[in-house]
Amino acid sequence: MAALLVAAVCVAFSIGAYPVAPGELAGLLAAKLGLGSAAVAPAVETVIWDIRGPRVLTAMLVGAGLAASGAAYQGLFRNPLVSPDILGVSSGAALGAVLGIFASLPVLAIQGMAFAGGLLAVGVVLAVASAIRGRDPVLVLVLGGVVIGALLGSGVALLKYLADPYNQLPAITFWLLGSLSAVNRGDLAALVPPVAVALLPLVLLRWRLDVMTLGDEEATALGVPVRVVRIVVIVAATLMTAAAVSVSGIVGWVGLLVPHLARLMVGPAFVRLLPTAVLLGAAYLLAVDTLARSLGPVELPLGVLTALIGTPVFLWLLAFGKRGWS
Amino acid sequence: MSARLSVEDLAFGYGERVVGAGVGFAVAAGEVLCLLGPNGGGKTTLFKTLLGLLPPRGGRVRVDGEDTAGWSPRRRALAFGYVPQAGAGQFPFTVREMVLMGRTAHRGAFSAPAASDHAAAEAALERLGIGHLAERDWLRISGGERQMALIARALAQAPRVLVLDEPTASLDFGNQVRVLEQVRRLADGEGGEGLTVVFSTHHPEQAFAIADRVALLHGGRLARFGTPDEVITAAMMREVYGTEVEVVAVGADGMRVCLPVGLKRPG
Numbered sequence: 001m002a003a004l005l006v007a008a009v010c011v012a013f014s015i016g017a018y019p020v021a022p023g024e025l026a027g028l029l030a031a032k033l034g035l036g037s038a039a040v041a042p043a044v045e046t047v048i049w050d051i052r053g054p055r056v057l058t059a060m061l062v063g064a065g066l067a068a069s070g071a072a073y074q075g076l077f078r079n080p081l082v083s084p085d086i087l088g089v090s091s092g093a094a095l096g097a098v099l100g101i102f103a104s105l106p107v108l109a110i111q112g113m114a115f116a117g118g119l120l121a122v123g124v125v126l127a128v129a130s131a132i133r134g135r136d137p138v139l140v141l142v143l144g145g146v147v148i149g150a151l152l153g154s155g156v157a158l159l160k161y162l163a164d165p166y167n168q169l170p171a172i173t174f175w176l177l178g179s180l181s182a183v184n185r186g187d188l189a190a191l192v193p194p195v196a197v198a199l200l201p202l203v204l205l206r207w208r209l210d211v212m213t214l215g216d217e218e219a220t221a222l223g224v225p226v227r228v229v230r231i232v233v234i235v236a237a238t239l240m241t242a243a244a245v246s247v248s249g250i251v252g253w254v255g256l257l258v259p260h261l262a263r264l265m266v267g268p269a270f271v272r273l274l275p276t277a278v279l280l281g282a283a284y285l286l287a288v289d290t291l292a293r294s295l296g297p298v299e300l301p302l303g304v305l306t307a308l309i310g311t312p313v314f315l316w317l318l319a320f321g322k323r324g325w326s
Numbered sequence: 327m328s329a330r331l332s333v334e335d336l337a338f339g340y341g342e343r344v345v346g347a348g349v350g351f352a353v354a355a356g357e358v359l360c361l362l363g364p365n366g367g368g369k370t371t372l373f374k375t376l377l378g379l380l381p382p383r384g385g386r387v388r389v390d391g392e393d394t395a396g397w398s399p400r401r402r403a404l405a406f407g408y409v410p411q412a413g414a415g416q417f418p419f420t421v422r423e424m425v426l427m428g429r430t431a432h433r434g435a436f437s438a439p440a441a442s443d444h445a446a447a448e449a450a451l452e453r454l455g456i457g458h459l460a461e462r463d464w465l466r467i468s469g470g471e472r473q474m475a476l477i478a479r480a481l482a483q484a485p486r487v488l489v490l491d492e493p494t495a496s497l498d499f500g501n502q503v504r505v506l507e508q509v510r511r512l513a514d515g516e517g518g519e520g521l522t523v524v525f526s527t528h529h530p531e532q533a534f535a536i537a538d539r540v541a542l543l544h545g546g547r548l549a550r551f552g553t554p555d556e557v558i559t560a561a562m563m564r565e566v567y568g569t570e571v572e573v574v575a576v577g578a579d580g581m582r583v584c585l586p587v588g589l590k591r592p593g
Contacts, residue, residue, distance in 0.1 A: 075417070078414075078416050078417075079416070204435075204436040205435065205436065207430070207433075207437075207438060207439070208430070208435060210419070210423070210427060211427050211430050213415065213416065213417050213419075214413065214414050214415050214427070215414035217374075217379055217410065217414070218408070218410055218413065218414055218415075220377075220378075220379055220399050221377055221379065221399075221402075221403060221406070221408035221410075222403055222408075222427060222428065222430045222431065222483070223399050223400040223401075223402070223403030223404070223430050223431030224399060224400075224430060225398070225399050225400075226399075263417075263418075267418065267419070267420070268417035268418055268419055269419065269423055271438070
């Protein structure tokens with residue numbers, strides 16, 4: 001898995017207007033670490049350091065974050081079909097972030113708005129799901145997420161309608177399609193702390209998360225304080241999703257697809273699932289982003305590509321997944 | 327012998343709705359208590375209250391004399407092992423991973439299972455004779471195998487009281503017998519001190535076969551508590567279940583069974 005990620009990184013650096021060979025990349029890294037002198041041209045150094053480097057690292061972090069939060073949500077809600085998109089987290093975060101762009105706030109504030117919007121959305125979805133009893137709880141959860149997501153989507157549409165058509169509207173539209181083309185080192189710096197902070201509780205609670213997949217009653221009977229664990233995990237996963245969304249825009253399906261593939265590879269135990277999902281998510285989004293900027297004469301929106309790949313896989317899961325997803 | 331599990335004037339229910347009240351009994355270590363009663367009599371609610379999944383509406387549950395009110399989930403899990411009717415697991419864990427989850431209460435919230443936890447899980451698998459299932463997928467084993475694995479998980483928990491909610495429901499005839507034999511063996515202990523076992527069932531003959539005490543729950547009240555002979559009488563069964571029943575002895579050792587003599591073909 002790690003080898004796959006390294007290969008994706010090398011390919012990502014070597015594709016573009018200024019191709020960077022793996023040797024040049026290694027040489028520059030060694031020089032920056034104080035081992036030997038840099039034998040690369042200044043132009044190549046700029047490409048690595050200021051343009052492609054931040055983009056590659058951001059793609060990896062966004063992919064890893066979305067995959068990790070998807071894995072956590074799936075375990076917590078005991079269903080392989082839930083993901084940040086389905087639960088309304090993404091659309092809540094989107095509304096928050098668009099509101100931030102609309103108000104011309106700085107990156108950090110946009111991130112905060114995205115987090116608040118995501119948490120609010122998942123909170124409302126959970127409240128709706130727990131208020132409706134006597135029906136298939138997973139169905140209620142998923143439909144609740146879709147309905148709340150649609151409501152939040154109309155909020156986004158309203159903001160687009162109200163936005164300044166010359167300045168804000170292109171920024172909002174561009175952002176909603178999902179893209180990493182405008183990513184800089186500042187975005188990367190804003191993304192690292194929340195993802196790291198949110199990953200920590202998921203790593204620490206890895207064994208408890210396995211028990212949570214048995215449902216509240218069994219988990220409680222096995223000695224897990226389910227309410228506390230659930231709140232911690234929801235906050236962590238939502239923070240991670242919101243941080244990713246606030247930098248990359250709406251990049252759908254990663255949080256659904258990647259944890260699922262990871263589970264097929266290493267089984268459901270979180271101690272193996274989490275690192276696998278993180279590495280796979282990083283490699284997957286980096287690969288898709290590399291495709292997005294190299295397929296056509298103009299860059300394709302990242303969110304469009306992940307949806308093109310994700311939708312058929314989701315339908316396949318829906319059709320054959322009931323037991324077969326194990 | 328002092329009581330391992332004692333229930334004093336317990337009232338139980340969901341939220342504001344009180345399902346049962348005034349229930350009291352005591353069970354010693356090494357004893358099997360069978361909970362009988364018609365559907366809707368409050369058996370499941372009583373179980374959930376014993377386990378602390380529902381707060382008591384009144385009264386007390388004591389383990390070795392200690393009031394369990396205010397216990398943390400972890401402390402409860404060290405006292406009570408719970409075998410649900412059907413495990414709710416929906417992910418393809420292996421049977422070994424599932425049994426290992428029984429050790430949750432024995433380690434810190436952040437720590438990985440220690441060698442002692444793995445050893446306890448293996449021992450529980452062996453004790454129930456399902457070591458060969460260890461690597462099998464939880465979603466792909468039979469109902470009987472799953473029930474055995476859930477008992478193994480509760481055993482790995484090393485509790486003082488084992489609570490089983492209708493452990494033979496949805497099992498075929500042979501698996502019912504095997505599960506009941508295991509339950510009795512766990513109460514007898516093998517050399518060491520036995521567990522206190524509480525289980526619910528719809529089959530009175532299971533109480534005759536393995537129980538030391540029977541609690542008959544009817545309409546949220548304890549209709550009778552005592553030995554199987556004292557509780558399971560034709561008159562009592564008729565009163566609680568509303569059907570004609572005959573208690574008869576069968577076989578060389580005179581094991582008793584309940585026959586629903588009211589059940590006749592029309593015409």
